Amino acid sequence: MFSKSPNPIRSLWDKLALIRDARLKRVRGGDLRSQLEGICFRKLERKRVLSVTASFASNILQIQFDGTNPADQATLAVDGVGGFIVDIDGNLATAEESGLLADLWRVEVQGNGGLFEWIGDFSAAPLNSPNALNQVIEITNLENLKLDAIWNAQGNVSLDAASIVLGGDLTIQGDLWVTAGTAVTDASVTEIEVYGEATFQSVGIELADTVGDSFTIHGNARFESLGAGIEIGVGGAAYFGSLQFVTDGNADLVEADSTLLEGDSSASHLMLKSAGSIGDNTNATLDVTNDASIIAATTISLADDNSNVLSIDGSLKLDAKDGILIDALGTSNFGSVNFISTSIVEIHEDSDTVLNDDSQASQLKLVSQGSVTDSSTAKVVIANDAIIEAVDLITLGDDNSNVLMVGGLLDIKATNSITINSLGQANFGSLRFESQSSVSVQEDSDTVLQGASTADSLALTSTGSITDQTNATLTVAQAANL
Secondary structure, three states: OOOOOOOHHHHHHHHHHHHHHHHHHHHHHHHHHHHHHHHHHHHHHHHHHOOEEEEEEOOEEEEEEOOOOOOOEEEEEEOOOOEEEEEOOOOOOOOOEEEEHHHOOEEEEEOOOOEEEEEEEOOOOOOOOOOOOOEEEEEEEEEEEEEEEEEEEOOEEEEEEEEEEEOEEEEEOOOEEEEEOOOEEEOOOOEEEEOOOEEEEEOOEEEOOOOOOEEEEEEEEEEEEOOOOEEEOOOOEEEEEEEEEEEOOEEEEEEOOOEEEOOEEEEOEEEEEEOOOEEEOOOOEEEEOOOEEEEEOOOEEEOOOOOOEEEEEEEEEEEEOOOEEEOOOOEEEEEEEEEEOOOEEEEEEOOOEEEOOEEEEOEEEEEEOOOEEEOOOOEEEEOOOEEEEEOOOEEEOOOOOOEEEEEEEEEEEEOOOEEEOOOOEEEEEEEEEEEOOEEEEEEOOOEEEOOEEEEOEEEEEEOOOEEEOOOOEEEEOOOEEO
């Protein structure tokens, strides 16, 4: 066998090829490393700041936030062709999970901080497969939750995040629970309808605050906000089956229908306004540490059950066109009170009663378990009859700016003294009084006695005449000055 001698030319070419390949390898390797470094940086950076997983199986979408970084985020959106997508890397063009809307029966999001956004029209999603708590949507333990979606949940919904912004058109056939570490707010033109009950717990609640917002709770709506106030229906439209609120701040509540108070409610200041009537259930109590304004388009009826409590430490303003009743059955106490109605007003207080500012009614019955007095700004105008009763004394019109005008009969009764108009202005159609102590009445026009009047002593002064009706009787145990 003969061996071939190496070809010197071929050997030379082979050496040149090795050198060329080595150089190309170095160049290409450098380019590839630069490209890979960019890619690996993005992937590693995303993995470092984002620990979110999503899975869709058995018609249940589950999204899990595994990390604690506030930058973690996930977005649930529609794809525009009958499906949904889940994005966890900030690029909606590349979905990490997807499925058909028709197959989406339940949504569960378990947070550990992070941001979850739910956007788009999910009205085609059944959302009808509840868990053991009858929840078809359960979102818990997030840093931020933003909803701008359309969906109809066929069961209960639970939302839990440090900050919650509600938006879109949300319908819930069951109950709603909302828990937030800061404020719960809504975006403009948000529509929320809950066919069951709704409970909100947060530090500040502001809902249905702009024109176009609609917030409807067919069952009981309970709002609890400690550390900040509650504002609902101021600007938008809010409807409740019944209403309960607890806050150490201000409560401004406006309902576009009749309002029914339920359970224990409390606030630092209260403004409660209704487009219909305002009433309370048998278990309702209301405690306001400062002033309260209760305004109804038709009637106000409160404290009409033995278990009802109405406690206003400051001034209570009552305004209802078709009548006001603060019943004797419940327990009612207020720092001062004024009322405005074109119909009948009946108020029972279980302590001293102080009339404040302008009050008016067609007829009045005011009954106090203490005394009845008025502040320096008080003006009372009653178109027809007025009954004022006090277990202690009655003193009205003791300031130059006070006014007491009663178009019909003024019937006043007190265990102790009665003093009407020592300094102010007083006029009544007719007068009847009853006291076991002294009675002093000054009228700035003709005085007409009606019915049976009694006193221990009497001082009756009129700038006009003093007469009596045919049925009038006057009994004074001691001295009488007319």
